[in-house]
Amino acid sequence: xxxxxxxxxLMLATATPLAAQEADWTEVxxxxxxxxxxxxxxxxEYVAGELRVAPANDGLLYDTHLKYDAARMRPERNWSxxxxxxxxxxxxxxxxxxxxxxxxxxxxxxxxxxLGLSQAxxxxxxxxxxxxxxEVDLGGVPLTRLVxxxxxxxxxxxxxxxxxxxxxxxxxxxxxxxxxxxxLGNARFDEMEFTGGVGDITLxxxxxxSKDASAAIKMGLGSLTLVFPEDxxxxxxxxxxLASLDAPGFxxxxxxxxxxxxxxxxxxxxxxxxxxxxxxxxxxxx
Amino acid sequence: xxxxxxTAVAVAFLWPAGAGLMAQEQGVTGSxxxxxxxxxxxxxxLADGEARVISLREGEVLIDGEVRxxxxxxxxxxxxxxxxxxxxALFEGPxxxxxxxxxxxxxxxxxxxxxxxxxxxxxxxxAESSNRTAAAAVIPQSxxxxxxxxxxxxxxxxxxxxxxxxxxxxxxxSRQLQVLGGQVAGLEENLALVVHDDYxxxxxQLVEGSLALLSGELDLEGTVDGDVLVLDGTLTxxxxxxxxxxxxxxxxxxxxxxxxVSGEMVSLLAGELGDLVSDFEVDLADEIDRPVRVNVRSNQxxxxxxxxxxxxxxxxxxxxxVVWLLALAVLGFxxxxxxxxxxxxxxxxxxxxxxxxxxxxxxxQLLVLPIxxxxxVGIVTWLVIPVYALAVALAxxxxxxxxxxxxxxxxxxxxxxxxxxFNLRRGSSYHYVFIGLFFLLAPFAIASVLYLLGGMLxxxxxxxxxxxxxxxxxxxxxxxxxxxxxxxxxxxxxxSQADFDDLxxxxxxxxxxxxxxxxx
Numbered sequence: 001x002x003x004x005x006x007x008x009x010l011m012l013a014t015a016t017p018l019a020a021q022e023a024d025w026t027e028v029x030x031x032x033x034x035x036x037x038x039x040x041x042x043x044x045e046y047v048a049g050e051l052r053v054a055p056a057n058d059g060l061l062y063d064t065h066l067k068y069d070a071a072r073m074r075p076e077r078n079w080s081x082x083x084x085x086x087x088x089x090x091x092x093x094x095x096x097x098x099x100x101x102x103x104x105x106x107x108x109x110x111x112x113x114x115l116g117l118s119q120a121x122x123x124x125x126x127x128x129x130x131x132x133x134x135e136v137d138l139g140g141v142p143l144t145r146l147v148x149x150x151x152x153x154x155x156x157x158x159x160x161x162x163x164x165x166x167x168x169x170x171x172x173x174x175x176x177x178x179x180x181x182x183x184l185g186n187a188r189f190d191e192m193e194f195t196g197g198v199g200d201i202t203l204x205x206x207x208x209x210s211k212d213a214s215a216a217i218k219m220g221l222g223s224l225t226l227v228f229p230e231d232x233x234x235x236x237x238x239x240x241x242l243a244s245l246d247a248p249g250f251x252x253x254x255x256x257x258x259x260x261x262x263x264x265x266x267x268x269x270x271x272x273x274x275x276x277x278x279x280x281x282x283x284x285x286x
Numbered sequence: 287x288x289x290x291x292x293t294a295v296a297v298a299f300l301w302p303a304g305a306g307l308m309a310q311e312q313g314v315t316g317s318x319x320x321x322x323x324x325x326x327x328x329x330x331x332l333a334d335g336e337a338r339v340i341s342l343r344e345g346e347v348l349i350d351g352e353v354r355x356x357x358x359x360x361x362x363x364x365x366x367x368x369x370x371x372x373x374x375a376l377f378e379g380p381x382x383x384x385x386x387x388x389x390x391x392x393x394x395x396x397x398x399x400x401x402x403x404x405x406x407x408x409x410x411x412x413a414e415s416s417n418r419t420a421a422a423a424v425i426p427q428s429x430x431x432x433x434x435x436x437x438x439x440x441x442x443x444x445x446x447x448x449x450x451x452x453x454x455x456x457x458x459x460s461r462q463l464q465v466l467g468g469q470v471a472g473l474e475e476n477l478a479l480v481v482h483d484d485y486x487x488x489x490x491q492l493v494e495g496s497l498a499l500l501s502g503e504l505d506l507e508g509t510v511d512g513d514v515l516v517l518d519g520t521l522t523x524x525x526x527x528x529x530x531x532x533x534x535x536x537x538x539x540x541x542x543x544x545x546x547v548s549g550e551m552v553s554l555l556a557g558e559l560g561d562l563v564s565d566f567e568v569d570l571a572d573e574i575d576r577p578v579r580v581n582v583r584s585n586q587x588x589x590x591x592x593x594x595x596x597x598x599x600x601x602x603x604x605x606x607x608v609v610w611l612l613a614l615a616v617l618g619f620x621x622x623x624x625x626x627x628x629x630x631x632x633x634x635x636x637x638x639x640x641x642x643x644x645x646x647x648x649x650x651q652l653l654v655l656p657i658x659x660x661x662x663v664g665i666v667t668w669l670v671i672p673v674y675a676l677a678v679a680l681a682x683x684x685x686x687x688x689x690x691x692x693x694x695x696x697x698x699x700x701x702x703x704x705x706x707x708f709n710l711r712r713g714s715s716y717h718y719v720f721i722g723l724f725f726l727l728a729p730f731a732i733a734s735v736l737y738l739l740g741g742m743l744x745x746x747x748x749x750x751x752x753x754x755x756x757x758x759x760x761x762x763x764x765x766x767x768x769x770x771x772x773x774x775x776x777x778x779x780x781x782s783q784a785d786f787d788d789l790x791x792x793x794x795x796x797x798x799x800x801x802x803x804x805x806x
Contacts, residue, residue: 027555033547065555079550152597176597198597 024071025111031056031063034121038084039144041124042117045091047073049111051129053136056116062088063116071095090115117141122165129153139186143167146187151175159186162208166190174199183207185229191215198222205232206285209267219275226271226282233265234258236282240275247282259284314383314416319371324359326368330382330412338412340405342367347401349408355401358394363402366392374485387413476512481519489526496531499538506545513549516540523547596737603734607727614727618687618719626715628775632684633691633718635768644760647685647767654678681774685765686726688775693725693761694718726761729754 040061049068056063066075078089090113117123122142129150138146139160145168148157152175163186170189172181176198184192185207192215194203201219204227217224228234236257238245250257262268273280316331327341341348342364347355357363370376376385386409391402478495483502487493487510496512497504501519506527513531514521518538523529523545532549533540540553621629636643661671695718733750769775 029553029555030550032550035546035548176601198601 022071023069025067026070027065027067028075029063029065030077031116032061032079033059034061034118036084037061037081037086037121039122039124040085040118041087041126042115043087043089043091043126044113044115045128046113046132047092047130049113049132051127051132051134051136052112052114053127053134053138054114054116055119055137055140058119060116061086061118061121063114064090065114065116066112068092068111068113129155138163139183143187145169147171147173149173150177150179152177154178156180156182158182159184159207162186162210163188166211169193172196174201180204182227185209185232189213194218196220196222196224201225202227204285205229205234205269209269212268212270214270214272216272217274219273219278219280221276222278224275224278224280226280227285228259228269228282230261230284231265232259233262233268234271235262235268236271236273238273238275238280240273244278245273245280245282247280249284250282257282314412317377317382321368321371326364326371328371338408340408347404349404354404356397357401358398361398362392362394363398383409383413383416478512489524501538599737600734603737604731607731607734610730611723611727614683614687614690614723615720617683618690618723619716621684621687622715622719625775628772629684629688629691629719630715631775632688632765632768632772633695635772636689636692636764637695639768639771640764643767643771644764645767646770647763647765650766650770651763677774681766681769682762684774685767685769686762687719687723687765688768689761689765690722690726691715691718692722694720694722697721697725726758729757 042062064077068075073092073094076089076091076093078087080087117125117138119140120142122144124145125138125141125143126145126147127136127149129148130153131151132153132155134150134153134155134157136148136155136157137160139158139162141163142165143163144165147169148155148171150173155174155177157180160183165188167187167189168191170184170187170192172179172192172194174194174196178200179196180202182202182204184203184205187207188210190211190213192213194201194215194217196217196219198221200223202225203217206227206229209229209232217226226236234250235253236245236247236250237255238257245257247257249260251260252258259265314330315333318327318329318331320327320329325341325343327339327343330338330340332338339348339350342357345356345359346353347357357367370386370389376382387406389406389409391398391405393399393402476496477498479493479497480500481497481502481504482500484504485502486505487497487508489507491508493508493510493512496514497510498515498517499519499521500517503520503522505522505524506514506529507524508526509528509530511530514529514533516533516535516538520539520541521533521535522541523543525544527543527545529545529547529549533547533551535551535553537554540551542551658671658674661674698713698718698721729750733747733754736747736750
């Protein structure tokens with residue numbers, strides 16, 4: 001759902017006379033059956049538009065549905081198989097000079113990438129997003145690793161259902177963006193790393209926790225909201241200056257902030273938090 | 287070679303031919319049909335490895351190359367024979383020999399009666415032989431559609447109902463293949479079968495090569511050992527279907543009912559496939575790591591581009607202001623350390639004689655170049671010119687720092703509560719310079735922050751940048767004048783010594799507060 005500000009901006013963009021090259025919108029769907037593939041590495045680089053990631057239909061290894069301006073960019077897919085391990089690279093090449101990509105938005109017609117991922121094959125996923133509106137639902141995708149990097153974008157990432165596999169590493173790198181990651185407890189990660197630049201960030205650690213984990217959160221400027229389930233033991237060690245921490249219910253123990261149920265919790269999350277400037281709000285889920 | 291097969295199809299149009307099918311059965315393991323303007327042939331492959339070739343060619347009925355009769359070209363027997371060979375029902379499923387034996391040729395004239403009898407006799411013997419050897423026959427796991435006939439591409443179904451429709455379909459295929467270019471090079475060169483009407487590749491059949499669907503409904507139950515190109519029509523992949531390559535859908539529909547596709551299924555849903563690069567034949571591994579840069583055009587970047595653009599501008603502007611502040615502060619600290627008294631004198635003149643300093647500075651700026659020209663023209667000694675240039679170059683930043691010092695002093699004398707709260711009130715020249723620079727550069731930072739609000743405050747932002755620039759010029763000019771007036775801070779200006787004493791003394795208000803605290 002587009003926000004009102006986005007709609008206004010798109011209307012303004014529509015009113016702007018465009019003297020540039022006419023867009024050549026092309027829509028392509030490419031999918032592949034899982035077959036004998038036992039593991040897959042997916043590396044996606046998406047520059048601008050709308051990105052939607054969700055589980056693919058049964059039996060498919062991946063399912064990409066892409067709309068792009070063929071006058072300005074060209075999608076590149078590379079597929080390779082080594083034994084039963086596969087790798088898919090999806091990126092875009094600009095058709096301007098030196099690979100530059102001039103992107104324009106005409107009216108409400110934007111490019112998009114819908115990426116469906118296997119529900120059965122263990123996946124190592126890396127997504128790099130430029131200026132995009134992203135909706136990522138990884139619930140049901142067996143992930144062994146996730147790296148999500150984004151620049152100036154608006155991202156809503158969630159794990160709707162528990163990951164069937166143990167995720168060794170979960171990493172977010174967010175530039176100047178509005179970023180929300182919810183139900184991170186379903187990610188089943190061992191360790192998480194978050195690096196944020198400027199923006200409004202929400203990290204929601206609710207979900208079905210099955211083991212202890214650790215997280216390192218580095219925040220530059222902006223607002224950071226951390227949400228935890230009540231039954232999860234949380235300990236936050238904060239470093240930084242000029243960053244306020246508002247953690248109602250948490251108590252300070254040995255220099256760290258500890259959630260009320262730390263001692264009785266079945267699973268624990270240790271967080272190393274570094275913030276330069278901004279506000280940090282910690283609250284427990286309803 | 288790219289369009290070699292197209293040439294073959296064109297030839298097929300000129301001499302209606304090039305059709306054929308395969309069927310698997312006991313005794314007869316394969317068949318090939320060839321139709322041409324003057325000939326219509328059926329080649330049957332037998333289980334024992336032998337073959338029977340039955341042809342009606344140029345008025346002669348030939349069996350394995352031997353003349354067994356005659357017929358009237360274009361006559362009754364010729365038409366009946368061709369109708370038999372182009373009937374899809376003849377080749378569907380097992381029992382080809384039996385169906386051939388059941389054929390009743392239409393004949394006219396004694397010659398054709400004898401020829402028809404010879405053909406019926408042959409087919410009866412084949413059927414009998416097939417049935418006799420059925421129990422011992424080894425049924426292949428799959429049969430081959432081998433219609434290449436010397437490299438030609440097979441057209442299916444063999445029944446060509448509308449030559450015009452097929453022609454249009456093949457022309458469409460030709461155009462699409464040209465558009466697709468190298469991306470389907472493998473498919474094109476390996477093309478084995480073109481389907482232009484309803485057709486079924488049976489569960490035990492194998493297409494040895496790629497397949498293109500022009501139109502119609504193609505039920506794929508068997509195996510395609512290659513790629514499949516769907517231009518129009520409907521391709522249904524049954525559960526038993528197996529495609530070893532890719533499926534490229536440019537038009538029509540693809541219904542996947544559970545078949546296996548080893549490659550990728552690519553569907554062009556809108557636009558021209560043009561430059562779409564898939565892994566059909568193109569290896570782009572070397573280009574994957576090529577960096578992609580985004581250039582967002584002014585006024586045409588849209589919402590997403592504007593967000594990043596505005597934030598980048600705001601951060602960049604603030605950071606530039608901070609860098610300038612730090613650089614000038616370092617320079618100011620050096621000047622305070624080595625030339626403190628001179629800086630204080632110049633700053634005092636700025637404060638006490640601001641208008642005169644500005645006027646002198648303005649005049650000095652206007653005279654910088656004329657004086658330089660005068661020195662060059664009426665040169666006394668060359669050494670004067672670099673000294674003059676150096677003096678001007680030093681006077682400008684020194685004057686700006688003097689203004690910063692004066693501004694800092696002025697700010698410190700104000701009763702800003704927040705300065706007390708953060709314990710920022712200091713009385714040294716170092717603090718005066720730093721705080722003065724902070725206030726002088728702050729308008730630039732504020733103007734940069736306005737970028738965050740996008741185009742709505744563009745006018746205000748421009749006004750703020752203009753004001754900041756004018757303020758900076760005024761500060762430089764005033765400071766330059768103060769430096770000139772004080773000869774680089776070496777002598778006091780027109781202001782009285784008492785004025786300077788007042789400036790360098792502790793303000794009354796501070797003294798009274800200090801006294802009050804002391805008395806308390």
